[in-house]
């Protein structure tokens with residue numbers, strides 16, 4: 001089981017009821033990832049949808065983390081992984097902030113759905129953009145620069161501040 005799920009279940013911050021699924025007091029939903037590969041337009045809209053998810057993740061964490069900092073960022077990535085969007089890791093290269101997701105579930109489903117050769121993880125990029133913008137209180141955009149659905153080894157996202 002996901003280590004965070006274990007922890008949250010133990011402290012009763014994850015409730016799976018017949019009527020709802022709640023994490024840290026907030027209603028959350030589970031849906032099949034394959035459902036987001038309907039067409040290119042939906043994929044573009046998913047970036048904006050992702051931003052809203054990222055913002056809500058930080059909203060949820062604000063109750064538990066009084067300070068918006070790197071620790072909160074780390075925890076938010078842990079939640080992203082619990083929500084089923086893959087395990088993310090931040091790294092820096094030539095002054096750029098990059099995030100890698102090793103086995104993006106979106107890339108996996110994209111390939112199954114015949115979206116091979118295109119970047120498929122706009123929803124995840126949006127989530128990171130929402131998270132960064134909410135924590136660091138500036139407008140950030142995130143672009144996927146390499147996707148496993150294109151045949152690359154990992155999905156890599158670049159974080160940049162909007163001018």
Ligand SMILES: [Zn+2]
Nearest residue numbers: 121147148155
């Ligand atoms: Zn990808």
